[in-house]
Amino acid sequence: MKKRGAAALLAAICLLAGCVASDPALPAETPTPTETSSPAYQGDSLFAYCTERQRELLELPHEELPVELIFHHWTETAADYETRDETVIAGVLQALRDVSVESESPIVSTDNRGLTFVTAQGDTYSFWFDKRRFEGVDGRCYVLSEDEKLWELVWGIRAADPDYQDLMR
Numbered sequence: 464m465k466k467r468g469a470a471a472l473l474a475a476i477c478l479l480a481g482c483v484a485s486d487p488a489l490p491a492e493t494p495t496p497t498e499t500s501s502p503a504y505q506g507d508s509l510f511a512y513c514t515e516r517q518r519e520l521l522e523l524p525h526e527e528l529p530v531e532l533i534f535h536h537w538t539e540t541a542a543d544y545e546t547r548d549e550t551v552i553a554g555v556l557q558a559l560r561d562v563s564v565e566s567e568s569p570i571v572s573t574d575n576r577g578l579t580f581v582t583a584q585g586d587t588y589s590f591w592f593d594k595r596r597f598e599g600v601d602g603r604c605y606v607l608s609e610d611e612k613l614w615e616l617v618w619g620i621r622a623a624d625p626d627y628q629d630l631m632r
Contacts, residue, residue, distance in 0.1 A: 507563060507564045508560075508562075508563060508564075509559060509560075509562040509563065509564060509597060509607070510560070511564070512564055512597060512599035512600060512601075512605055513590075513599070513600060514600045516588055517588060517589075517590060517600075519588070520556070520580055520588035521556065521559060521560055523556075525553060527582075528549060528552055528553055528556070529552055529556075529580035529581055529582050529583075529588070530547060530552075530581060530582060530583045531545060531546070531547050531552075531580070531581040532545070532546050532547075532551065532552045532555060532578065532579070532580055532581070532620065533545050533577075533578070533579040533581070534546075534576070534577070534578060534617050534620045534621060535575065535576065535577035535578075535579065536576055536621065537574065537575040537576070537577070538574045542621075542626075542627070544620050544621045544623075544624040544626075544627060545620075545624070546620045546623065551616060551619065551620060552580070554612075554616050555578065555613065555616050555617065556580075558610070558612045558613035558616055559578075559590065559613060561609055561612065561613075562597075562607050562608075562609055562610045562613060563607065563608045563609045564597065564605045564606070564607060564608075565605075565606045565607065565608045566605070566606045567603055567604070567605055567606070568593075568596045568603075568604040568605060568606045570596070570604070571593055571604060572593045572594045572596075574593070574594055575591060575592070575593060576591070576592040576593075576594070576617070577589055577590065577591045577592070578590045578592075578617065595607055595610060595614065
């Protein structure tokens, strides 16, 4: 009997909560400026969602490539993998330029992946991802497409790292 009473009470609360949300007497929610000014997505370049600093890096000519790339893979354990291979660094930069944004993601993960590029002068440029979603300039996460080449190259950095190879033995 107590279970039926509790179920009936829960149903009544849910029904009332639904009624309150659609009550015409309540003022309608107005979107925030960031909601109304969000881009249309669908194939937009990742560049449109980057900070000015990130854009600077993506616009660098091949002659001014960063000298180091650090892949941060932070899941249950944190690990950083580094490369100084010019071909890999150039490939990752080009892959970032080729990535598209499909939509905004309401999903956020605790797994983080970061790419930090380091120039010969010691300047750093970082890109952060939440699994395979890009953490954009406005603090939102965006679902990516055409990012397969990027992650293929990044996982290659990890596979080539001596510390990672020791772990896999």
